[in-house]
Amino acid sequence: MNSPHGITQCGISGVTGFHTLWDLPGLPLTERFGPYDAGKKLSHDQSLVISVPTGHVQLLHRIDPGVLYTDSEYSFRTASSGKSRRGVKVFMDFFRRIAGNTHFDSLVDIGGNDLYVAREFQGLATHRAVVDPICSGIDGQTIDEIKVLGRFIEQVDLARDLPRPDIVVCRHTLEHVAEPRGFLQQCLREGRDDCLYLFEVPAFDCLCESLRFDAIFHQHYHYFDLPALRWLVEDCGGEYLGHHFNHQGSCGGALLLAFRKAATPRKPAPLDLQARISHIEGRIRRYRTMMSLLGEEL
16 A cells, blocks of 8 residues: 655645645545455555645645545545535525526536436537546446546546536535646636636535534545635636635535636735634644543543
8 A cells, every 4th residue: 555645845836845734644535435454554654744834734645546445445436426416406506696697518526426417407508528536337328318537637638528518517626636736627628718618616614613523534635715715726827706705515514616718817815824724723623622622421
């Protein structure tokens, strides 16, 4: 098994300075389902850090995706989860609020695993495609009029391999990507000039407020709140259109963000680093106190 490697640069800004928010020695490996093997390493040391001065929260150590997402042991699919299906309804309501009655030519769903979200866009887009390495077994097939590319986004050219998209949707994928900046730049570069982008991520804002720090785990390299995600979008040349919080979403809540290519890119406003650090560390202390009291009660 590959050992985790420590990052040397922030995934959204490239800065090299970090402040440690929380050391997590022996953090268990979760979201893996398979036969128990005492010989397998089931935990890795981890740390939650914030980049200086950008203020983006992320994991210090990354486990290789080949270990985290095995075909035999990683089995999450949207349609199999009632909570995920309810989250898709919230996502589609947000889409209609942003897009109105617009009919799109080419939709791409990045990270669409079981095609559930792409199916929801039937009648709303002429062409539909899903890009997700989980679909490697059906790569190149067309299922229910949806083109499937079972590959990582870096292995696909959205402007060449598909009808160039005028809408890109991406739910609960960006937090799993090692380098979100390059991911977002590719999407903006390969989409049409008028392309609409709708992204959804676990909301670190909600996680902090609801004390859901149990939702810090190895598969989620990045922890986006609204200021950090807007900073990334604007620094990559995007223009913010709107957002919505789904407080019933996974990991304490979800953040939905709509954006497009900016006609005139602008420099994003700096984040208040010290205030962010103080707030997050205060919430972590409260969570640890709560867990300690719960442990004593049990």
